[in-house]
Amino acid sequence: MPAPVTAPIGVVLARTAKTAGRAFDQALAAAGGSQPVWQILISLKTTAVANQRELADAVGIQGATLTHHLNGMEAAGLVTRRRDPGNRRVHLVELTEAGEQLFHRLASAAIAHDQRLRKGLSDAEIAQLADLLQRLAANVADT
Amino acid sequence: MPAPVTAPIGVVLARTAKTAGRAFDQALAAAGGSQPVWQILISLKTTAVANQRELADAVGIQGATLTHHLNGMEAAGLVTRRRDPGNRRVHLVELTEAGEQLFHRLASAAIAHDQRLRKGLSDAEIAQLADLLQRLAANVADT
DNA sequence: TATTGTTATACTCTATAACTATA
C-alpha cells in the first residue's frame, strides 16, 4: 500500500494554530483581554522575573514591544510601575487589584478554551500531543 | 503516582506555532517571500478557485485583505489580474513567470523548513501529530 | 561605559465600511 499523503506538518501546525488562536482571541476579547495582555499577566503571576527584559523574554517579545503593552495596561489601571529602590534602573511591574481580577477572568476563559480544544481527545492523547509539539519546537529553537 | 502536570494544550500549541512560525517567516523572507504570499501562491497552484472570494477563503482571510496582498504581488510582477470574458465581474488571477519562480523557491524553503521541523520524529509520530492537530482544529472550527 | 527601560517611528497583517463595476 502507498504511504499516506499528508500535508506538510508545518502547514497543519500553522493552520491549526491560526484556527485555535483566533478562537482564543475571541474568548479573551469577550473577557476583556488579548493574547499579549494574557501572556504578560500569566508571566507576572507565575514567573519570578527580575526585570522587564526577563519579562519580555518570558512573553517572547522585544523590550520595546513590552513597554508598548505595559503603557496600555498601566493606562487601563491593570499594572503599576515603580523604580526598584535597590537599583533604580529597574522598574518593578506589579498587578493592581483590577489586574488581578482581569487575570482571573482571563484564566477562566483560557481554561474554558482548553476544555473546548481537548474535547474528544483522551488525556493520553493530549499528553502525547504536548510531547510531540515540544519536540517540534525544540527543532527550531533560538533561530 | 500523581498525574503529570502539563501546561494547557492551547498554551503549548500557541508557543510551538509562534516559534515554528517565526522560523518559517525567516526562511520565507530569505527566499523573497512571506507567509501570506506563500499561502496565496500555493492556493493558486493547488486549488481550483473560481474567483477571489474562494481564494480568500482558501487562504483564510477576508476579500479586502486578499486584494491588499494581490496589489503588492501584482506590483512585484508575480501575478496578473484580468477580467473573465464570460463574467466580467470576476477577476482572473494568474501567475507570471516570476510568480512561478517565486513559488518554486518558496516551496523549496517550505520543504526544508518541514524537514527541519520533523527531525527526530518518526513518520508514524508525524502522522499521529497531524491527526491530533486536525481533531483539535475541528473542535474550534467556524467560530 | 554598561545596563535598563522609553520614545519615536514604521512595517505587516488584518479587518470593516463604503464604493464601483457588472450582471
Add this chain to the structure above:
DNA sequence: TATAGTTATAGAGTATAACAATA
C-alpha cells in the same frame, strides 16, 4: 437588486534605532 472586487481607513502587534536615566 445581487455579486465581485477595490478603495479608504483604521487598529493591533511587532520591530529597530535613538535616547534618557542610572549604575
